[in-house]
Amino acid sequence: MNQTISITDLYDVLVSKLGKDEAKALTHFIENKIEKEIEYKTKPLATREDLERGFKEQSRWMLGTFITLTLMILGLYATILLR
Numbered sequence: 001m002n003q004t005i006s007i008t009d010l011y012d013v014l015v016s017k018l019g020k021d022e023a024k025a026l027t028h029f030i031e032n033k034i035e036k037e038i039e040y041k042t043k044p045l046a047t048r049e050d051l052e053r054g055f056k057e058q059s060r061w062m063l064g065t066f067i068t069l070t071l072m073i074l075g076l077y078a079t080i081l082l083r
Contacts, residue, residue, distance in 0.1 A: 007031060 007027050014023035046054075 007030070010030070011023050011027045014026055017023075018026070
């Protein structure tokens with residue numbers, strides 16, 4: 001079962017078992033660890049700017065491919081018709 005506990009509740013429990021200084025240090029360590037884990041997991045996600053840049057690049061490649069294929073087809077028709 002997945003139980004959740006807030007940092008303040010954890011601090012209160014730890015104060016009674018470890019003491020104020022140790023409880024404060026441990027909860028601070030846990031907060032830092034959670035923040036680093038969240039940052040690590042969300043860093044590879046694409047941002048809006050990344051998506052816009054990718055769409056623009058993809059559009060350029062598609063246009064270039066279309067123009068190239070059109071010129072190739074026109075060249076083939078020209079060679080067949082000019083025989």
